[in-house]
Amino acid sequence: MKKLILPLLAVLALSGCGDNPQIKTLQLNYQGNKAMKANNFQQAMDRYVEALGLNPFLAELHLNLGLAFEMLQQAEKAQQSYQEAERLAQAKGDQKMVFMARFNQAQLLGKAKKVDEAIALYQKCLDIIPSSKEVKTNIELLTQAQQGKGGSSDQQNKDQQNQNQNQQQQQQNGKDGKDQKDQDKKQDQNKDGQDKKDQDKQYSNSAKYKPRPFNGKELTEGDVKKILGEIKQQESKIRADFNRKEVKEQPRDKDW
Numbered sequence: 001m002k003k004l005i006l007p008l009l010a011v012l013a014l015s016g017c018g019d020n021p022q023i024k025t026l027q028l029n030y031q032g033n034k035a036m037k038a039n040n041f042q043q044a045m046d047r048y049v050e051a052l053g054l055n056p057f058l059a060e061l062h063l064n065l066g067l068a069f070e071m072l073q074q075a076e077k078a079q080q081s082y083q084e085a086e087r088l089a090q091a092k093g094d095q096k097m098v099f100m101a102r103f104n105q106a107q108l109l110g111k112a113k114k115v116d117e118a119i120a121l122y123q124k125c126l127d128i129i130p131s132s133k134e135v136k137t138n139i140e141l142l143t144q145a146q147q148g149k150g151g152s153s154d155q156q157n158k159d160q161q162n163q164n165q166n167q168q169q170q171q172q173n174g175k176d177g178k179d180q181k182d183q184d185k186k187q188d189q190n191k192d193g194q195d196k197k198d199q200d201k202q203y204s205n206s207a208k209y210k211p212r213p214f215n216g217k218e219l220t221e222g223d224v225k226k227i228l229g230e231i232k233q234q235e236s237k238i239r240a241d242f243n244r245k246e247v248k249e250q251p252r253d254k255d256w
Contacts, residue, residue: 005134007067007104009033025054025061032064041071059088059097063104070108079108099128107138115146 021029032047045068052061066081082105089097106121119142125135 005107005138007070007107008100009036009064009067021055021058025051025058028054029061029064032068036064036068036071039071041068044068045072057088059085059092059094059101062088063097063101066104070104075108075112079105082108095128099125099132102128103135106135110138110142115142118142 028047028051032044032051035041035044035047045065048061048065048068052058052065055061062081062085066078066085069075069078069081082101086098086101086105089095089101102121102125106118106125109115109118109121119139122135122139122142125132129135
């Protein structure tokens with residue numbers, strides 16, 4: 001893309017100045033302009049300030065001082081000098097100088113990315129010189145830059161929307177997966193519980209595992225004696241069998 005056209009530099013002359021500046025003022029302005037062309041912006045600023053000390057109401061000097069400030073990266077001071085140059089030029093009816101002051105303000109605003117303000121000032125420049133190619137070129141370049149920025153912003157917004165939708169979809173998928181797991185776990189628990197119930201029911205219906213009914217009949221004294229007698233007989237029998245086994249397994253001594 002083409003670069004914006006640079007700001008304009010005023011050249012003082014005896015025939016072009018209604019305030020009849022002093023010879024010293026003309027010399028200082030000339031020295032300042034020469035320093036500007038040599039990129040010695042600090043020296044140029046000093047010369048313009050010195051000249052304004054002699055003739056403070058010269059719009060040309062304020063315009064040139066604004067350009068020196070701009071080259072020194074002092075945009076706020078530069079804008080103030082351009083505005084003062086425009087005010088003084090309008091008071092004198094110097095439309096050419098008004099055009100130059102507005103042009104320099106507009107290009108400074110364009111550098112600061114204040115596109116709408118810059119275009120508005122360029123439009124005021126066209127009110128003075130409608131055929132200015134410099135102004136029309138700068139307006140076209142600023143408009144293209146503004147449209148390109150807007151398109152980029154729209155694309156960024158679209159990309160952000162797509163990203164948000166993807167995140168929402170991922171969150172929903174994760175939630176659905178968790179819900180499905182919880183549901184499967186619950187179904188497994190219900191199935192295990194039902195299987196246990198069915199197993200208990202099967203055991204209860206089986207004759208092998210069916211509990212015997214409790215016989216609540218009370219024992220008489222005779223029944224108790226009979227049971228104790230049987231237990232004693234069994235105990236005597238077990239003891240006798242054990243004694244016989246002891247005798248049988250005991251080794252016999254050798255007869256020498």
